[in-house]
Amino acid sequence: MSDLKSLYQEIILDHNRHPRNFRKMEEASCSVDGYNPLCGDHYTIYLKMDHECITEIAFQGSGCAISKASASVMSTVLTGKTRSEAEELFEKFHHLVRGEVTGDKDAQYLGKLAAFAGVSEFPARVKCAILPWHTMKNALEEKKETVSTE
């Protein structure tokens, strides 16, 4: 049986209750909408870039605890990261929520993001966790179209 506690970790509940960087960014370099039509999760991710570096990241929108906490934790983790570091974390986060991370080294690298490992036991919720990341990636690539995880 999958364990609810592994899904709803304290850090996830905390970021859901008190999302960080949860605001509209007027001076964003790029913003993209992400939408999950099945459950109605809807977020806008704002990035402020200085050359190759993400200097600020913010988000707005609504959705379930997993998607909101994922956006919030992502925003704290990616602030100050370079484009390539963000892309690498995107890949690693994908592996994590799909249950493909096994090594301690990866887990260490993921830091706070490791709290989302439990999502892999709930296949219906994987798309909740990855929606903000996909949206962020499109913003990085300056693709303007709305991201959909369906």
Place this chain on the structure above:
Amino acid sequence: MKNTAKISNHPARTFSVEEVRKDFPILSMSVYGKPLAYLDNAASSQKPNAVIDALGQYYRSENSNVHRGVHYLSEVATKKYETARVTVQKFLNAESEREILFVRGATEAINLVAATFGRKNIHAGDEVLITELEHHSNIVPWQMLCEEQGARLRVVPINDAGEIELEEFDRLLSGKTKIAALSHISNALGTVNPIKRMIQMAHQHGVPVLVDGAQAVPHLRIDVRDLDADFYAFSAHKVFGPTGLGVLYGKANLLESMPPYQGGGDMIKSVTFEKTIFNDIPHKFEAGTPHIAGAIGLAAAIDYLDAFDWNVVQHYKQALLHSATETLSAIEGLKIIGTAKEKAGVLSFVLEGIHPHDIGTILDQEGIAIRTGHHCAQPIMQKYGIPATARASFAFYNTEEEIHTLLAGIRKVKKVFGHV
């Protein structure tokens, strides 16, 4: 309850929920070690042995194509398929079995009417009238038709309780209205619409009415002649029958006046490269090999249901919904969405500070199956300013005990989120 008709005076079986549950093998299963509490009946209902066995028997000893061969099996399959049509005709109290079309589901039934009746009769400047309560399947086909024909889609609003504003309905009916497409029961809120009265109102303006009965057929006895519905659509899988099969009832004169839906085998009398003569109704609308087993399965579901006194079953289900409403209303922070006076089968709710998707995942771990999301009725969610709801929906095999399981499950949801 309104719209009841044709109650059998001599039911073959006395209704007992314990006995009924034994007829549905899936209800005794466990999910994550917990007994299944299946409260997602508005999405799809479970199947009794009578239906499962009818499907098995058809494929084991009756399977062949219909209306084709001279051989034994083809005759058996044809007879069973056409007998199923008569069973549906009697179930709906239609005048003739020629008025019963087998289609893929309620969605295809509505699309069929839009594509045939709609294309023939709805043109630039005309209007199609629907309500704010509709499922996407009774919005999108009309939207597509209006786009194609240059017609206008008009929407009757609902009040805060989730009831149709009848005065607005009356106001929107006009000489321009070429069809009204109305749900009988809302899948998202459970509102039972005063459909007979609405049909009368539409007919006063000479407007034909299609009723989307997908949610109503499992809950009410439908009498299409008493309602005077012009079209009535439903899906077999929501009324304890198989998936992939639906019914469109249409008044014979309307069906006869409509062009065919799809071309192919079985819908023709004769074909030359110059001209095809179409078959008579209902076959004109059933191109290709139909879902024979599905129709036989639906007939088995109807026969199964008809053994009970519907008044008794109805009373039991209404008591269950009432009890669930009372029980859940007492939970702090829980708000019921859809509080119409006349409701059936559906309890939609939201919990303060907790997204329905999280509710669904936590309840699932307790063996409770509910639906979360927009229920293919996004305009309703927009009306209430919410992205989604959690929806428990009931059938006659659900129990008081399952409502208590649901209550305990919702308490657990609140505990996980620290809202105790």
